[in-house]
Amino acid sequence: MVSLHPIRGLPLIGAGDPLADLIVERAGEWDGFQPGDVLVVAQKVVSKAEGRVVRLDDVHPSGAARDLARRTEKDERLVELILRESREVLRSRPGLIVVEDRRGLICANAGIDRSNIEQHGRGEEVALLPADPDASARRLRERIGDLTGVEVGIVINDSHGRAFRQGTVGVAIGLAGVPAVWDKRGDPDLTGYVLHATVIGIADEIAAAASLLMGAADEAIPAVIVRGAPVPEGDGNAADLQRPREADLFR
Amino acid sequence: MVSLHPIRGLPLIGAGDPLADLIVERAGEWDGFQPGDVLVVAQKVVSKAEGRVVRLDDVHPSGAARDLARRTEKDERLVELILRESREVLRSRPGLIVVEDRRGLICANAGIDRSNIEQHGRGEEVALLPADPDASARRLRERIGDLTGVEVGIVINDSHGRAFRQGTVGVAIGLAGVPAVWDKRGDPDLTGYVLHATVIGIADEIAAAASLLMGAADEAIPAVIVRGAPVPEGDGNAADLQRPREADLFR
Numbered sequence: 001m002v003s004l005h006p007i008r009g010l011p012l013i014g015a016g017d018p019l020a021d022l023i024v025e026r027a028g029e030w031d032g033f034q035p036g037d038v039l040v041v042a043q044k045v046v047s048k049a050e051g052r053v054v055r056l057d058d059v060h061p062s063g064a065a066r067d068l069a070r071r072t073e074k075d076e077r078l079v080e081l082i083l084r085e086s087r088e089v090l091r092s093r094p095g096l097i098v099v100e101d102r103r104g105l106i107c108a109n110a111g112i113d114r115s116n117i118e119q120h121g122r123g124e125e126v127a128l129l130p131a132d133p134d135a136s137a138r139r140l141r142e143r144i145g146d147l148t149g150v151e152v153g154i155v156i157n158d159s160h161g162r163a164f165r166q167g168t169v170g171v172a173i174g175l176a177g178v179p180a181v182w183d184k185r186g187d188p189d190l191t192g193y194v195l196h197a198t199v200i201g202i203a204d205e206i207a208a209a210a211s212l213l214m215g216a217a218d219e220a221i222p223a224v225i226v227r228g229a230p231v232p233e234g235d236g237n238a239a240d241l242q243r244p245r246e247a248d249l250f251r
Numbered sequence: 252m253v254s255l256h257p258i259r260g261l262p263l264i265g266a267g268d269p270l271a272d273l274i275v276e277r278a279g280e281w282d283g284f285q286p287g288d289v290l291v292v293a294q295k296v297v298s299k300a301e302g303r304v305v306r307l308d309d310v311h312p313s314g315a316a317r318d319l320a321r322r323t324e325k326d327e328r329l330v331e332l333i334l335r336e337s338r339e340v341l342r343s344r345p346g347l348i349v350v351e352d353r354r355g356l357i358c359a360n361a362g363i364d365r366s367n368i369e370q371h372g373r374g375e376e377v378a379l380l381p382a383d384p385d386a387s388a389r390r391l392r393e394r395i396g397d398l399t400g401v402e403v404g405i406v407i408n409d410s411h412g413r414a415f416r417q418g419t420v421g422v423a424i425g426l427a428g429v430p431a432v433w434d435k436r437g438d439p440d441l442t443g444y445v446l447h448a449t450v451i452g453i454a455d456e457i458a459a460a461a462s463l464l465m466g467a468a469d470e471a472i473p474a475v476i477v478r479g480a481p482v483p484e485g486d487g488n489a490a491d492l493q494r495p496r497e498a499d500l501f502r
Contacts, residue, residue, distance in 0.1 A: 002255040002463055091500035098500060106415040159451070163414040163501035164357040165422070166492050167432040167452025169459065181418040182466070200410070200466045201418025208420065209460035212253055212480050215433070215451045229463050241417050249342035249349060250414035250501045 005030040006213045007223035015051030020143035023223050030225055033144060038153035038178055038226040040170075040210035043111065045222040046136050046156055047127040054081060057123040072097055078112065078126065085110035085128060090251065103133065104242045105173060107160050130156070133174025134237045141176040153178035153231065157207035159215065163250055170211025172203035172241060179203065179234025180241045202231060204241060256281040257464045258474035266302030271394035274474050281476055284395060289404035289429055289477040291421075291461035294362065296473040297387050297407055298378040305332060308374040323348055329363065329377065336361035336379060341502070354384065355493045356424060358411050381407070384425025385488040392427040404429035404482065408458035410466065414501055421462025423454035423492060430454070430485025431492045453482060455492060 007026050013019060023041070027033055047053070061069065061080040068083070069076035073094045083089075086099035090106065101110045111129040130136040137154040145151050156174035161167075172180065182200040210224035245251055258277045264270060274292070278284055298304070312320065312331040319334070320327035324345045334340075337350035341357065352361045362380040381387040388405040396402050407425035412418075423431065433451040461475035496502055 001257070002460075004253040004255075004460075006252070093500065096500070159449070162452070162494075164494050164499060165452065165455065166494050167450050167455060169420075169452045169455050171416070184466075198410070198466075199418050200462075201413070201416065201420045202463075202466075204416065204418060204420050205459045205463050205466075208456045209253075209255075209463060211451075212453075212456050212460060215435075215449075215453075215456075243413075243415050243417050248415060249344065249347070 002209075002226065002228045004209060004213055005225040005227060006221040007225070008221065010045070010220065010222055013045045013048045013222070015048065015053065017049050018143075019045060019049040020140050021147065023140075024144060024147045027225065030227075033148050033150040033152050033225070034227065035150055036228070036231075037150070038155060038206055038229060038231065039140070039144065040155045040157050040207060040214075040224045040226060041137075041140060042214055042222045043129060043133070043156055043158040043173060044113075044127050046130050046133070046140075046174075050130055050136065052128040052130060053125050054128060055123050055125050068092065068097065078109070078114075081112055081126065081128065082110045085112065101129065103129065103173070104239055105129075106242075107158075111158055111173070129158070130174065134176065134239075135174075137174040137176035151177060155203055155206050155210070157210060157214075159211060168215075170204075170207040170209075170214070172207040172238065174238050175203050175236055177235055178206070178231055180236030180238070182232055201241060203236060206231070253460075253477065253479045255460060255464055256476040256478060257472040258476065259472065261296070261471065261473055264296045264299045264473070266299065266304065268300050269394075270296060270300040271391050272398065274391075275395060275398045278476065281478075284399050284401040284403050284476070285478065286401060287479070287482075288401070289406060289457055289480060289482065290391070290395065291406045291408050291458060291465075291475045291477060292388075292391065293465055293473045294380060294384070294407055294409040294424055295364075295378055297381050297384070297391075297425075301381055301387065303379040303381060304376050305379060306374050306376050319343065319348065329360070329365075332363055332377065332379065333361045336363065352380065354380065354424070355490055356380075357493075358409075362409055362424070380409070381425065385427065385490075386425075388425040388427035402428060406454055406457050406461070408461060408465075410462060419466075421455075421458040421460075421465070423458040423489060425489050426454050426487055428486055429457070429482055431487030431489070433483055452492060454487060457482070 056077040059077040061076040065080035069079040091098040141154045154176045157170040159168035180203045182202040184198040307328040310328040312327040316331035320330040342349040392405045405427045408421040410419035433453040435449045
């Protein structure tokens with residue numbers, strides 16, 4: 001059996017808050033952390049704890065940003081941030097900008113979103129993705145290890161839209177202490193036929209499972225413990241989940 | 252808490268086997284079915300129970316299939332089946348054919364795969380997707396309701412590759428008694444900012460969560476009960492998860 005345990009009751013997170021400590025305090029509801037646990041943490045609380053929040057009024061859009069904002073009918077300050085966070089704009093249309101971001105992620109709006117950012121009476125703020133989500137995951141893993149003596153896996157997830165399919169699903173944008181993919185090529189299957197093309201996106205499946213709890217509640221669920229999942233040993237990173245450009249038929 | 256319960260010990264399934272009955276017998280390990288449960292069933296056992304298995308030696312490839320097989324370095328009989336099951340070939344290269352299948356699914360090889368099909372000493376067999384996976388899901392839901400008195404949600408899942416990302420993840424190819432997506436646009440978030448673009452691919456997240464158990468084991472796990480997931484009322488279908496061509500920036 002696999003179980004998914006919501007971390008409840010976290011305060012609203014701000015820059016410099018000790019996110020790992022706050023999560024560990026609340027993991028007591030689920031008997032703390034146990035060996036084999038994977039902690040999935042929502043990107044937005046990681047970004048906020050790391051101070052990756054920008055006040056839109058402080059952003060001065062370039063000409064390129066103003067032009068793209070006009071074509072996509074988006075806020076030109078937001079588009080300026082999207083361009084700063086991106087290597088390349090892959091597609092755009094009114095309401096949507098899909099980029100390859102600085103981390104190599106293909107995503108809408110460079111992962112920048114506007115919800116759940118507190119208004120301080122000083123204009124709207126948005127959260128950028130963590131500068132290096134794998135490093136963020138490693139720091140969370142180390143701190144939780146120091147506090148609890150348990151080496152948990154960490155997945156930082158975010159909700160992404162997909163090509164071809166409707167709706168967002170949780171995907172892994174940073175990880176530590178868990179593999180990104182599970183390469184089963186060469187394993188025999190149950191009838192002896194050798195599997196020849198199965199590489200499982202295990203970190204993305206963990207991210208999606210946790211999103212079932214995160215996306216739903218009226219209450220904020222910024223982190224979920226995934227317990228009992230059959231995950232092989234490994235220490236992957238987000239880049240392992242990014243298809244190389246030359247192998248991508250849809251770029 | 253959400254829990255994922257594997258259905259273990261199913262026999263190898265063949266055409267005409269009473270799949271719902273066999274699953275219900277084994278759900279006793281998890282106290283049977285309970286209101287709110289979603290049963291995720293692997294496409295392959297549904298296909299096999301429905302007799303959607305083809306012996307490759309019985310397939311006579313057309314000229315178009317032979318040509319595409321040469322270019323993709325695939326078995327020309329398999330390619331013939333892929334073409335029969337498809338509306339359109341979207342992309343191809345050696346080792347890979349991505350199609351829009353007859354059901355509207357964008358997937359590799361029209362979802363046809365070669366593993367876990369028993370060899371009867373009469374040549375290799377492959378399983379096609381169910382002819383109408385939503386109808387398959389409805390039949391499973393009805394039969395389980397008749398047997399147990401509980402109306403469970405059903406998701407038929409399959410492992411699909413993605414554009415841009417490495418590794419396969421479970422996605423919903425048929426469903427009954429659960430919504431495909433959860434449209435939260437217009438809901439306020441925790442700071443009062445109104446979410447403006449959040450449609451959650453809830454059935455795909457359920458499918459991916461179940462895949463965590465299905466893809467891993469040495470033992471076959473062809474079905475998983477997802478219990479306690481916060482899923483709204485609804486009765487969607489697989490087409491709700493397919494992005495209309497005109498809204499797809501990557502077609």
